[in-house]
Amino acid sequence: KKIYEDAQAKATEIGKQQVGTIDAGSTFNRGSDKVGDLTGRGNNRGVESTLGDMQGDAALWAANDSLGDGAADIGIINAGGLRNDLDPNNDKIVTYQEARDVLPFGNTNAVVTLTGKQLVTLFEQQWQPAGAQRPVLWLGVSNNVSYQYTTDQETVDGVTVTRGHVFNLTVNGKKVTDDATYKVAxxxxxxxxxDNFTVFQQGTGYVDTGFVDLDGFVAYLKAHPGVKANKN
Structure with missing residues (x-):
């Protein structure tokens, strides 16, 4: 029992350590339950969120930090990978425990190469197939990615689903072309x-950094004190 109690006390001590700070005007929450509110709280996995986009930035930064500049072109994260809002007490100080509460699974950071056509498919797969638990799973993306989309309805085996159609996809301000390649972190x-993002299985050049995503996120926070929300 003493070994357990000592370990628990040590973990609590580590959890209280400050690993980052947040800009006074920024919040990093998961998808808001209020439509169109990027800063509100909630657990809506079908909408854009400031926390998701921040994690896209962190994934891109961490890949280039561990593998070298140019190792990745964009960063991305699945909404279901975000398990808590960052800085829930809103004191603008991020502790190790708060960071871990966001990314508790212990996944590693990785990079895979997709063609431009596959990248479009990736974002269209946010609209989930028939039988999926949720109709939409929004991807958090790094700030150098932009796109537009339309939606329509399709009936598959008697089930009506929403399909997304992505266009004007850009990376670093340049339009994505079908045959170009993009390294996704x-x-x-x-x-x-x-999460049914099956196009990744068609990717090439998969590289696992060997670094846990939480460690990359903590390093990102330390390298970006007073981090600001890009789309707040």
Whole structure:
């Protein structure tokens, strides 16, 4: 019992350590339950969130930090990988425990190469197939990615589903072309095709950094004091 209590006390001590700070005007929450509110709280996995986009930035930074500049072109994360809002007490100080509460699974950071055509498919797969638990699973992406989309309805085996159609996809301000290649950084679960993002299984040049995503996130926070929300 004493060994357990000592370990628990040590873990609590580590959890209280400050690993980052947040800009006074920024919040990093998961998807808001209020439509169109990027800063509100909730657990809506079908909408864009400031926390998701921040994690896209962190994934991109961590891949290039561990593998070298140019190792990744964009960063991405699945909404289901975010298990808590960051800085829930809103004191603008991020502790190790708060960071871990966001990314508790212990996935590793990885990079895989997709063609431009596959990248479009990736974002269209946010609209989930018939039989999926949720109709939409929104991807958090790094700030150098932009796209537009339309939706329509399709009936598959008697089940009506929403389909997304992505256009004007850009990376670093340049339009994505079908035959160009893009190195995508994210967690090992997602890049293996998790959450029905099966296009990742068609990717090439998969590289696992060997670094746990939480460690990469903590390093990102330390390198970006006063981190600001890009789309707040």
């Amino acid at each position: 994210g967690n090992s679960f997602l890049l293996a095709g998790g």
